[in-house]
Amino acid sequence: MIDVQLQKSLKAATGDLYLDVEFKIRRGELITLYGKSGAGKTSIFRMIAGLLDPDKGRIDVDEFVWLDTEKKINLPPQRRKIGFVFQEYALFPNMTVLENLRFARGKQSDDLFIKDLIDIVDLGDLQNRKPDTLSGGQKQRVALARALVQKPEILMLDEPLSALDYEIRNKLQVYILQVHKEFDLTTILISHDISEIIKMSDYLIELDRGMIIRQGIPAEVLTNHNISGKFQFVGEILTIKRQDFIFIITVLIGKEIIKVVADEDEGKKLSICDKVLIASKAFNPIIHKID
Amino acid sequence: MIDVQLQKSLKAATGDLYLDVEFKIRRGELITLYGKSGAGKTSIFRMIAGLLDPDKGRIDVDEFVWLDTEKKINLPPQRRKIGFVFQEYALFPNMTVLENLRFARGKQSDDLFIKDLIDIVDLGDLQNRKPDTLSGGQKQRVALARALVQKPEILMLDEPLSALDYEIRNKLQVYILQVHKEFDLTTILISHDISEIIKMSDYLIELDRGMIIRQGIPAEVLTNHNISGKFQFVGEILTIKRQDFIFIITVLIGKEIIKVVADEDEGKKLSICDKVLIASKAFNPIIHKID
């Protein structure tokens, strides 16, 4: 059980942000912090890792006290067993990819594990390259591998996959989940990607301006309505074409695009980029596996 | 009309990447480069901007030759009228947000335009802050505003919105489109986000290992099948629960989650994270606008 209570006024020239959060994480859980840019997600991460001192607060991890401002306890980052993927990667420019990983590992993990990791993040060809010569996505993958190589007790991932394309992103999501379970990690994720959050996390905390505004099971928090067998989707209007007395409307739902017909009255109310709910009255879906 | 032909062998310790592309962009178009991490997207951007010299190639912009390796013509970056959002932001640490924007503007744009831009990217409170004290998403918004303030002829955006949450991302997508049209810009975008690509771009170029593998209208290239009135979606299985002789399967489609019932034979073939196609036999959708 990780118990976090943090308060910090973030210094700013104007418009101070007062961060005040309190939450619990069970061992082995994967929770996600979600919220607008500048809401305070990275700052919370830095405080949990011991890189930023809160004004007030405490962090208990199982029976250990990592931080207690009242008792003036404050473990240095070195003694909090944490793996961290930084939003800005923070790769060591003087070391190759392989050396970055080797440096990160404690005594416990062996070269074989590093080799495996390099294969999984698809960096086999690049292991002797310096970070400066990598593309954005390649850097991000190295940063992720470097955090995993430590087999930490708590894994903190600050947007670990934002620079990646759909395919590798999917692959790494699965892999993170796998590692998370296999090594019984407690994982905290920061992500903006809704499908990523729903797929990966057990619990979601939504922040706004330094406060927790919602929390719960991701699907419930994010979709706002119960999961049902009803076939209804929220989508976005891409184009509207008039044809005689009807409108042909293309709607983007996820990565699918469908055409819907609307009558004149309906059609006139709609415009491009509107969000719409599309539902079927009666539906009996068929399901096909795609290979 | 922008006519690009580039060849460059990217230096790497092992596994050299030979970049060889050729494409045309019409004035006023918004095209997207899409492809796996490390495919060469950023490198193409850098060559178009004049920050990286190709081994061979030419770039013609309307009647002007920007680059012609045979005739040894190579305009410096300063003389290619380009606005550029860097994947790593490249904000000037010595200047505040406002100063970053002021420095970027040429003689043409005025303070009013800068004020507008700051409001639109939601940075009003932060305009007197130095980039070091901004969150990842805030930095990205500054980088975007800084590229727009120049009102360049060609706007190049290297994952300009990857660090942003859904809401601000949507807002800025609309705004980029608006600026793109209003100032009659030619815009080249790098993005991994499929809905972003479909919503924003006129044309899509997909790269793999330095080669163009597909190109065309985004919706067609990405969805692989024609747009239809049929209600069918590709989704991902989140959970599978057995209930007597049937399986109740939750599927994630976009950010929606639905429950589908599958019989025993079907259900046994499926597992978590599988991609599935879900379709209705007969469908007559209703459309509601959401406010």
Add this chain to the structure above:
Amino acid sequence: MDWTPLILTFKLAFITTVLLLFISVPVAYWLAYSKSRLKPVMETLVSMPLVLPPTVLGFYMLIAFSPSNAFGGFLDKWLGLRLVFSFEGLILASVIYSLPFMVHPIQSGFSNLSSSLKDAAYVMGKSKTTTLFRILLPNIKPSLLTGIILAFAHTIGEFGVVLMIGGNISGKTKVASIAIYDEVESLNYVAANTYSLILFSITFVILLFVYAVNGGFIKKFWQ
């Protein structure tokens, strides 16, 4: 107490430092960004004035600047510039001698700087000069400061070269370091101590002020 040597010293240190800034920035820029094969040679040459004992360096300069020699004669005849036993000569000598203290830190500052800043400014259509002054230099402030402090302090203490080129002419080339040397030489330890103490104190205050402003200490207490 004769104040002229002290005034002369700070005048010399100040002018030398300013001139060195103008010279070192382009030199350091070239050294940091050039890909020429000559680069290591140039880097080495910049350090070489340090290697010779100051008096000896001064001696060679004296020979070069002397109006009876080609170079010195040319200056004398065509520009009316006498570099030996004149304040101008002191400045030139100090500039040459302190060059490495300014060039090297600035160069390493440029090298440590991320190249994407330069790229970003170029893409905005900013010239190399604008980029240098508005982007590069402001972002290597610690290195610039190091260069300035080392060059300034070193010019104040510098003495062998100055004595040789300047000839110890009071009010013109007799700077504080030479005055102190003189007093020590003639066993006037009290006077030497006084001079040293004053020189030390003034420089201490100047440098302390610079560092305090740079560290934001002044700002903090002001508010």
Add this chain to the structure above:
Amino acid sequence: MDWTPLILTFKLAFITTVLLLFISVPVAYWLAYSKSRLKPVMETLVSMPLVLPPTVLGFYMLIAFSPSNAFGGFLDKWLGLRLVFSFEGLILASVIYSLPFMVHPIQSGFSNLSSSLKDAAYVMGKSKTTTLFRILLPNIKPSLLTGIILAFAHTIGEFGVVLMIGGNISGKTKVASIAIYDEVESLNYVAANTYSLILFSITFVILLFVYAVNGGFIKKFWQ
């Protein structure tokens, strides 16, 4: 041709530079990362040895190190260390005098470095020392190099302090800079030129080699 002064010079420069590295890295580390109010004062103090003319500084050191004084007496009595007229004394004097040339560039290197690298290493459980040696220092190589070159070259050319503390004892404290000075003083210009030329050439080769290796030139031609 007497080679001992030259050998002595390079021995002195080498030992001084190595010692300075050990001293300057912690000092620069503290100066770069401390938030103490004393920081500007310490920064200023490090620069102060530069301000006094070398001979005068040497004279003050001579008095401090003299066995008839408290400090020198203590060293003599308890450690059996005689700092005047000994090679050890030369080393100590050179270390003090060249300290700012090493400390300042390294400090500005640390200041320019992104703090996220330090954070990343700490989170991995690496100690401050490991982080310093494996992450910080390798990433400020240009600054380290600047410090090493300036200190090395300066110790070679340094002469006023050395002359005062060392007492010009041949084979023991008579370094090349003093030998050259001697020859110039006794109007033996030919011998002075020879010494200068040799000193200059050897140093030139050493520095050129360092810069070439650093610039990757050697590597490029080797392959």
Add this chain to the structure above:
Amino acid sequence: KHSQKSRLTIATSANMKLAMKEIVNSFEKEQDIECEMIVGSSGKLTAQIRGHAPFDVFVSANTLYPEELYRTGYSDEKAIVYAYGKLILLSMKKDLFPDLNNLNREEINHIALGNPKTAPYGTAAMEVLKNKKIFSELKDKFVYGESVSQVNQFILSGVAEVGFTAKSVIMSPGIKDKGHWIEIDSSLYNPIAQGFIVLNNRKDHLEEAKKFRDFLISEKAGKILNTFGYSVNSSQKVNPVLK
């Protein structure tokens, strides 16, 4: 303000500084000629004169430099000797009375003398040691100063227990009435002749320069030199005009 041209510029070797100040003062009073003194080591001043320094006369601490300058054409007249230095053995230690015969005592760790190559008093000290045949015995105790004044600093700071220096030193305010000294028998070393030369770098002061030369070898100047520890005639009777 006086322009540089209106003054007679006298380049003076550092060890002559105090004596020359007195002499120049009384010369100025007598002749109503304004003078300026430039002080430095003789070697440096010589190098500077060769670099066309604006000096009119050169008061050296030895004869080598003036001769050299005459030979190379920086003067129209030969150098002259205006005084002879006297060598002393000086100590600043309270209970150490310097003596040539027991320099090998244990409490004497260092003996300071001028560098025989560059400092005339160093040459003289070397001759004394060789004549007394104690040089090789004391070899390890010697430390060399660049000039007489550095030797003084070694002695004064106490790092060298004794040292050979010029008699003129004990007239200076820093040392006067301190320490113990003995004068060395002048038969043990060649006279330390101090040379003087009129320079021709700038012709506009030739008249005044010659007046100064005459004053320097006058009886009045001689008296001043005597009080500062110099003698004006050598025991060995050397012709005052050099070859």
